[in-house]
Amino acid sequence: MIMTETDLHVLEPDPSDRTLLLEINDLRVGLRRGRTETTIVDGVSFDVDPRTRFGIVGESGSGKSMTLRAIAGLLPGGTEVLSGSIRYRGTDLVTAKPSVRRGLMGPEIAMIFQEPMTALNPVRPVGDQIAEGPRRHLGLSKKEGRALALEMMGHTGIPDPVRRVRAYPHELSGGLRQRVMIAMALACRPKLLLCDEPTTALDVTVQHQVLDMLESLCAEVGAALVFVTHDLAVVNKTCSDLAVMYAGRIVESGRTSEVLANPRHPYTRGLLDSAPDFDQPGRALVPIPGLPPSIANRPPGCAFAPRCSRAVAECDSAAPILTTSTDHRTVACFRAEASGSEISA
Amino acid sequence: MTDAPVLEVDDVAKTYDVSAPLLQRLFRQQQRTLLTALDGVDLELRRGEILALVGESGSGKSTLANILVGSLPATRGQVVQDGSAIPARRDKELSRRIQMVFQDPYSSLNPRLTVRAMLSELLRVHDIVPRSEVRKECLRLVSLVGLDEDALDAYPGQFSGGQRQRIAIARALAVRPDVLIADEPVSALDVSVQATILELFASLRDELGLTILFIAHNLAVVQHLCQRVAVMYLGRIVEVAGTDEIFANPRHPYTRALIASIPRMGDTSGAADLVPEGEPPSPYDLPTGCRYHPRCPFAEAQCRELDPSLRPLSESAGRVHLSACLRASDLPESP
């Protein structure tokens, strides 16, 4: 496969922090109308190392997709980054010039979506769409582009690529379309792949195949993954690290295996307890009472406090900040340290 | 719980004629194209149980649901309720008996009617309770689904997804149906809300003795809630058994594939080799023989020739375990 170092000159490499691929610091995303700001993502910070797989889990309205879209520069109309920084290999994407950003999208950062049908151009053969990025960014000829498209389709497990390369999106099944999307996204060998619920619309058997393929292909290409989903089990399968979001904030993060085995935040625990687990058939489900706060009406203290069985007076008055404890666990809960072992009991 | 079936599906088939218009066919000399959505489905629903119907998209789950509630006519076969076949055109009383809860709680409630208006209309049309008791009955219905009285005078737009689903369930229950068909009722809801709706279904079964056909794709949910499971693949039912039995001892390779594909919370290294290659074949062009053989790791020569029917397993005496696999009894032990 063809690799070039084009566009790397636009980056300012930061010698002090060479290992970090993506560094998000106190990111706030929302609507600004005059002087009033409505915050959807409220002070999110996390780092992604090269070649790792990072999951963001949350329910609808938690701000997980907004965070991802902010990284990709695809915020929906009206919303904007209010403050904070998104540093990709040292370049702050928030303040970067649009031309720099455009230069990064494709060869460096790529994104796949939940519904591939709306993300693919319905009137162009999928092969041309896969080849488009490499031809523009890597300067491939038409023939080379076609060859790369075939190769990528093979890599993503699309059967009979020679025939399918001329197919239009509507002629493919949902699973194949998602594979085409992945082939498109990875064709330029990006360093970072952003995934917004890429398997939610797929059937379980196809989901399994696509997740396996995504994992091995990212390893092969050398791309890091930022994977947004509502499904804890999918994160467990796919990601090495995860962050749990609630009402626009990260409430807990860490190694996936540790967080899921021994959650410290009551919300993470609540999510685990409320979802049926196939491997624990007899376990009773414990729903989280109440509803998440609306974006405009978040409580002043901890956003989860009104639904939390462990809340104390302190939780209603001040918002806990995300802190890392001595055993490298990161939680935003006043009662996490004191009750860490109790909660998991 | 008695074992008498309250609803029987007897050899129901549904084909759609998706041919081009006659003139075009004549000009281009095309054949008629038929899409087989359901191909001879037999199923029985026992009183007071929750039966899960699982399968991938295109397997015919929703088509079957639509035939059961009477919004689609079957091409062949019949639906039998309490021993008598339901005619193609249902009157008010017949349609009352089988009600449905839909997947999307945002399109299943009329945005311009209050909950009370919606419920009392049904109560009056069917004379469920005397006119004077309609108010009381409305209140009973909303409290049955875990909402309080002031929900009655609100419009659907004022509720969250989970609350809307509760209202949709109250609507279905208002006419006191014998059978409730729930078409993916929790898959549009957030995880923390799903649990409360699942509990609601369980309590309706336990307290009212309601019979529910629960269509789902999430096997963890199915395992949690349902007594029996029917697995569909390409318009056929390929395996039916009790929930514990089917997950412990699946006797159809497709069921095994489904189970192997479940994203797990525990150790993630599963029986990955059971996950099928490729995707279901097109329903326009079904394979000969067993329709799962192109993806099946256990397929033999006979599987390409013979189209197996759903048969009881010999060793499952006492408990009924049906499988439509020619090699059902000599499949390797499941991991």
Place this chain on the structure above:
Amino acid sequence: MTAAAEVKSRFVGRRRARRRSARSLRAWYRNPSLMAGIVVVGALVLVAVLAPVLAPYDPIKQNLPDALQDPSSAHWLGTDRYGRDVLSRLIWGARVDLRIGFLAVLIPFVIGSVIGALAGYFGGWFDAVVMRVVDVFFAFPFLVMVITLVFVLGAGETSIYLAIAIVSWVAYAKIVRGEVLVVKEHDYVTGARLGGLSDRRILFRHITPNVLSQAVIYAMSDIVMDILAIVTLGYLGIGVTPPTAEWGSMILDGQEFLTTHWLQATIPGLVVVVTSLGVSWLGDGLADLMSPEQRR
């Protein structure tokens, strides 16, 4: 479950109380085009109703010695060629034009909506026939059809109502049919059908309220069209019979003197423009108000 229900109900209760009071007020004053529409159309209707009180002179009585006067303290907007007070004629004209505008919309609105709803809901041959007829009507420009029909039927208010009704029901039929086709696929309609409700009940209670907003919005722009049609008919001399005061005929009368007394044609023209603006603002505002999202 009980704890969950408790928290939930507290949530709902509080939110609803807030919303209910908010809905009645905020929805109105947060809707600038509705407010603007109400002010303009309200003022016009008021003027029309109070015409006998407001108008300083008789709008029909001729006073030839005072013909073609420029604006003065006696005649604020001057007089026309027969010496009639322009302001008084404008005020009385509002009665005629607004009445015809609103009434002419009502008949096709009802007929078209019913036909469209039936066609969309039942489909089949009835739908096919209706849609072919609609296509035929759409092939001709609205004004040409109305003018031709009024010509055939003879001048006068009744002919205008009739002509407009014959021509413009098709638009309502088309709009409502399209909306019904969308709404009838919604799960709540299937749910109503499973509930054993009759077709009539489903169509008129469950579907129609959800499709009418589009037709109402169109009706508002249709009022503008109708007023313009009346004005055009008046201008062509086949509208409302003279000497009744009516804006179109006032423009017609005034245009002869455009070079010497330009106000004569311009002022009624401006009034027509303002009316159209007001009615379309009202339509926009109603559209916002009628969408179910507003009811949250």
